[in-house]
Amino acid sequence: MDHSHHRAMNVTDPHAGHVHPTTAGHDHSGNMGGSMGGSMHMQMTFYFGYENVDLLFSGLVINSAGEMAGAFVAVFLLALFYEGLKIGRESLLRKSQVSIRYNSMPVPGPNGTTLMETHKTVGQQMLSFPHVIQTILHVVQVVISYFLMLIFMTYNAYLCIAVAAGAGTGYFLFSWKKAVVVDITEHCH
Template sequence: MAHSQHEHHHSGHDHMEHHDMSQADYTLMNEGINSTLRQGNGDHKSHASHGSMMAMTFHGGYVETILFSWWDVKEIGPFIGSFIAIFIMALLYEGLKYYRKHLLWKSYAGLQYCAVAPPDKGVQNICSPDEPQVIQPTMLSGAHAYQTVLHGLQVFISYMLMLVFMTYNTWLCVAVVLGSATGYFLFGWRESVVVDFTEHCH
């Protein structure tokens, strides 16, 4: 009987030790999970803090990442160079728009028009037999393909300038506006000549 009670007491003691070890393991596991969650929350806050550093309002300064990760400006010298580069980009964008209109003007200037009457009207055509008729542009022509490439380049530059403006850096925005205004000053006055010509061609 005493031996049985001793075994029962020993068994109960082992059960309590097993229970205590399980409780300790459970406590350690909870501490590990909480530590991981705190660490993850800290990383999230750090990431959120880093994201909030991107100003969404107009600001000055010369520390800026422009368009690409490698275009990371942290000194005044490279920032001035970036200002000039963006200025030239905006200027060339206006020049590209005029150049496309100039090519269109040349295409119209190369066309020869003559009055052609329908055959059933009994009116002789004004064009002489050896005079070329109106040349209709085609979709697969080299001139249209060239214009298509220029159009794609124009769209690309326009989006790049838009993204530069979206940095909200006041100086870079000024570079875009000044470059565009200067480009229009240099090339825009010729557009009235092109528009006047095309309006009188029809």
Template sequence: MNQVMELHHDHDHDHDHDHGGCGSSHKMVFHAGVCQEILFEGWMTTTALELFGSAVAIFLAAVLYEGLKYYREALHARATSATGDSQVNITKNECGSGGNCGGTAVVKYTMLSSGHIIQTIMHFIQSTASYILMLVFMTYNVWLCLALVLGLALGYFFFGWRKSNVVDVNEHCQ
């Protein structure tokens, strides 16, 4: 029994030493603490400078995420204007009884077209980034959450004005 208690005590001591005495409890309420495990065991902040650096990285990741969303839409829009690609079928979208939608087009890629493969890869990257950013927000650390939403806002400011539609039907976290 004493041997089990000693082993447990040694494990707790090593655990505290590895994380600068912060422990590893995950708080399920918003908090402004400096000690924070982010996404995986190796990304642990123990000082305000480490937390600030992590917040900057998350801020930049959020800006890039918004850029990726815009880039996917821009590639799709470029495909709608393509006329010579034999693997992309562009058809007039039929709306209402008159069938006139102001000249909108629907892009229908073939399954093995390069455009569809690129969009699939980018969708995979966008989905993964979206869920990773959601997990960052779920740390409930006020500073990381603030960095994330400010990064999304700045990314939208940089890229959103170029978008042809305001509602993103491909958004994964909202």
């Protein structure tokens, strides 16, 4: 079908703020909103591919098997780092706790009796160096988590596997250091 009668115009991509040349009229490429140079088509099913895969930023496009392998390793390490960061923040929090209080509270005991149970309450000061470090690490953790989510939302199966494998490996490597709460008053073991 000849569409040479359509005049060229500029279309603004509302998400990226870029202006793309296209033609007015019908689009037969399957892209939403007209032909956008081929990069506006959003994959909505999982697929195995390594050509023309956008990765987080407009200039970061995977176009070969080697680039996909490199991206797989980078995404795997990012997910692994994310899991390590979560556990590391918990460890830092335990080390920086400054105020410790012991509170006793009544709990029902056997045969209608009342027992006193002691709980340890810990906290930290808001304007302290450890809290500032925790805040910075929290921001880094949030940004990485959104990056991983957006990578998964590419629906590229290779990248999705990298996210899942990195998170699983990171959990395996770091979670055994995670704090485990044991209630010594619990008698049903």
